[in-house]
Amino acid sequence: MTVASRIEELREEIRRHLHLYHVLDEPEISDVEYDELFRELENLEAEHPDLVSPDSPTRRVGEAPSSAFAPVTHRQPLFSLDNADSLEALEAWEQRVVRGLEREAGGYVCELKIDGLAVSLTYEDGRLVQGATRGNGTVGEDITHNVRTVSAIPLVLRGDAPTLMEVRGEIYMPLSAFAELNERQAEEGGQIFVNPRNAAAGSVRQKDPAITAGRKLAIWCYQVGFLEGGPALGSQSETLAWLRDLGLPVNPASERVESRPGVEAYVQRALDGRHAHDYQTDGVVVKVDELTEQDVLGFTARSPRWAVAFKFPAEERTTVLEEIRINVGRTGAVTPYAVLEPVFVGGATVTHATLHNEGELHRKDIRPGDVVTVRRAGDVIPEVVGPVPAARKGKRLAKWHMPALCPFCNNPIVTVEGEAKARCTGGFQCPSRLREYLFYFSSRSGMDIEGLGYQTVDLLMSNGVISDPADIFTLTSDVLLEFEGWGEVSVTNLLSEIEAARDRPVARLLTALGIPLVGPTVAKTLVRRFRSIEALMSAAPDELDAIDGVGPEIVASLQSWAADPENRRLIAKLQAAGVRLEDPAPEGGVDDSLAGVTLVITGTLDAYSRDEAKASAEEKGAKVTGSVSKKTTALVAGANAGSKLARATDLGVPVLDEAAFTRLLADGPGVIPA
Ligand code: IVH
Secondary structure (H helix, E strand, O other): OOHHHHHHHHHHHHHHHHHHHHOOOOOOOOHHHHHHHHHHHHHHHHHOHHHOOOOOHHHOOOOOOOOOOOEEEOOOOOOOOOEEOOHHHHHHHHHHHHHHHOOOOOOEEEEEEEOOEEEEEEEEOOEEEEEEEOOOOOEEEEOHHHHOOOOOOOOEOOOOOOOEEEEEEEEEOOHHHHHHHHHHHHHHOOOOOOOHHHHHHHHHOOOOHHHHHOOOOEEEEEEEEEEEOOOOOOEHHHHHHHHHHOOOOOOOOOEEEOOHHHHHHHHHHHHHOOOOOOOOEEEEEEEEOEHHHHHHHOEOOOOEOOEEEEEOOOEEEEEEEEEEEEEEOOOOEEEEEEEEEEEEEOOEEEEEEEOOOHHHHHHHOOOOOOEEEEEEOOOOOOEEEEEOHHHHOOOOOOOOOOOOEOOOOOOEEEEOOOOOOEEEOOHHHOHHHHHHHHHHHHOOOOOOOOOOOHHHHHHHHHOOOOOOHHHHOOOOHHHHHOOOOOOHHHHHHHHHHHHHHOOOOHHHHHHHOOOOOOOHHHHHHHHHHHOEHHHHHOOOHHHHHOOOOOOHHHHHHHHHHHHOHHHHHHHHHHHHOOOOOEOOOOOOOOOOOOOOOEEEEEOEOOOOOHHHHHHHHHHOOOEEEOOOOOOOOEEEEOEOOOHHHHHHHHHOOOEEOHHHHHHHHHHOHHHOOO
């Protein structure tokens, strides 16, 4: 046998075993034997570079291309689903289906709702050419380099592949892989993920595909988007069977049922068995099976009428509330939280739960030492529902009260009349508040410094290396290399992230500073008007008040912030550290042609993504909001506009199509019909 044919044989063999494992769930060989085949192929390819092919199972991990995370416009939007959170809601959905079809549906397909993240995979002539996130449904991010590393995703389809196909599915992290990953992260001092879904999402958004490859992700495919040159498919059940024949993993629990009793029986089985899988499910997706019936039913603005997601109810368990502690947040707000005896609920082990504020605690009469009911649903923060009074059995439990002094900085904790939240008065001397503040400063909502997460902030703070945001910009490799587990690569990466953050638009810095009531939108408005932090700090109250979207509370907040000498020192220090405090004037001066105009943008535009449309309008001073009200100047409606268009029509808000929007940008508000 020639080397070339042995290589081809090995590739086929490896693909066959991947398929046996991921699609058929019938592995024929052990992991060790599989690794041996894989290594033999790697060695042969290393000796014969001319025989390497991009589809080889060894070529999953490459370099991240420059197109990584670039926007991808989906050929067909990825819709989301309407939820039914009770059997009654499910019944109501079915009745809508029957009304829409004017008869009973021919049958339904029930699938498990996988709690992962939706992705779209494009195959051209059977070869994987693109992977993208769902994004906003219309535009996602290019993650081809990372989906290639997921061994459950075939690089080459089996059998008669279509010319062009876009298939949707859910990438998830198996529970076993999730447990292993967190163990490893804990040992290495890395980030601990709260649940498998976040772990999967974090893994897919890695710049380095080698990291994604090490994360043991998997996929279940459940839907075909765009299809060209494929068979004529008549139903969802046929589609699933066909996807499986192509070698794509399809969840084996998917089932066709004839009518509603069958759907309800499936839901019951899915609920009973929800913890029996190596992945998290958060409900059941029910789809009308016949594609002709799906076409008749069609879509609303955001979701198909032919499918619904039945959400499992939040799970509740009882456990012991061992202790109540408090946490000081970035604004100084003090929040009590429960330390619980670990309890497995809603697919995760819960050890802490928020208690909101003291008033709430007393209303529910929750006391340390109580047996309490804990509730957790999907991604939601676990919550203490209330005590189990019977379990108190004559035990005398003392009520909990907010401590008078902050346990982190010893300064008084005060509760302002009429406010639910207590506050620590220690300012940034309070290490708890400082930690949260610095973490927020570098987070994605703030200066977006990747690699400066919670643990790193904590490490640098507790070693006295940083004590305010400006210190971040004076970090050096000498200092960072001293820390255990920090090598040349991680230090260089962090420093280059920080370097890039020095030059972020001023609105980002202003948001990151965490001035009460100054979020991203207000920050943008302020910077547009003043361009520099300096000018903003010395602005007179009536100058601020005159700005559209800036009310008296914001003015007061800004003024008191600017008057604080501590903040002035911080700004001076940021300046000395080379952080950008002023945005360059736009060429040709500030364009205010759309000042005072409030727009809502909906539907799909041809020439602009949603973000681009928003940015172009904002550049000219328009305010872009999310929902139509009487204050809306005009609605920009692209293709497939839905409920917002209806609302605008109801309220008599003028509607602009894409052409009119382009004219608005060029010629100003005169083009809006009165
Ligand atoms: S079908 C138009 N099927 O749930 C049909 N979605 O709440 C759109 N999901 O965005 C999706 N399991 O991320 C479908 N078997 C399944 C699913 C599923 C999980 C996710 C998906 C979707 C979300 C909608």
